[in-house]
Amino acid sequence: MSRRRTLALAAAFAAGALVLAGCTADGDVGEQVANQGYVSGDGSTRQWAVAERGEPVTLTGTDYAGDPVDTSAWRGDVVVVNTWFAACPPCRVEAPDLAAIAADRAADGVHLVGINRTDDAGAAQAFEKKFEIPYPTIDDREGTATAALQGVAPIAATPTTLVLDRQGRVAARVLGLLDRTTLDALIDDVLAEQA
Structure with a gap:
């Protein structure tokens, strides 16, 4: 292999590594999602039994x-929390599903809210307009909303999606790119619980 080709491949690899690091929390290197071309959570799901949920x-x-x-205004309903930022590839992939869930599940008493720790208003609003996001996103560049989740369900990757039960407790978490069917099932599980 020629020196020029070796240098070109090394440069391409370095550029790819920078792109791949773009969807991790605070620049930490997350797990590689097989054959997806980005670094993020692995799509794993965790559910907490009612008796195991914290405050x-x-x-x-x-x-x-x-x-x-203020998510406390939605107590008595189910709340889906999604972390995202505009340049995050899996966030862009799942945005249409989240927008559809917000519209389709509103009559069930399901609310969605985003948390964005990265973007200024211009980038965030362009993303919301492009994907027709009908729910609010907290501008969390100061980290207050994210800090409220530490010790409960830490945000280890972006995107991360949480399902809060009717009391506002974390009932489920998806790390990384979510699947609409999985999220609908998690919401259904929480809706089926006695109020």
Whole structure:
């Protein structure tokens, strides 16, 4: 192999590594998702039995339009929390499913809220417009909403999706790119629990 080709391959590998690191929390290298071309969570799902759930979580902040967001206003309903940022490839893949779930499941008493620790308003609002996101996203560049989840269900990868039960407790978590069928099943499980 020629020196020029070796250098070109090394440069391509280095550039690819930078792109792959783009979807990890705080720049940490996450797990490689097989044949997906990005680094993120592995799509694994965890559910907590009702007796194993901790204290209720309240996420507060301001969305990118400047409106307040407070998940405690939705107590009694199921809340889906999704972390994302505009340049994250799996976030872009799952965005249409999340938008559809927000529309399709609203009548069931399901609310969605995003948390974005990275983007300024311009990048976030462009993403929301492109994917027709109908739910609020907390501008969490200061990390307040994310900090509320530490010790309960830490955000180890982006995207991470949580399902909160009617009391606001974490009932389920998906690390990485979610599958719509899986998320619908997790929501159904929580909806089926007695209020």
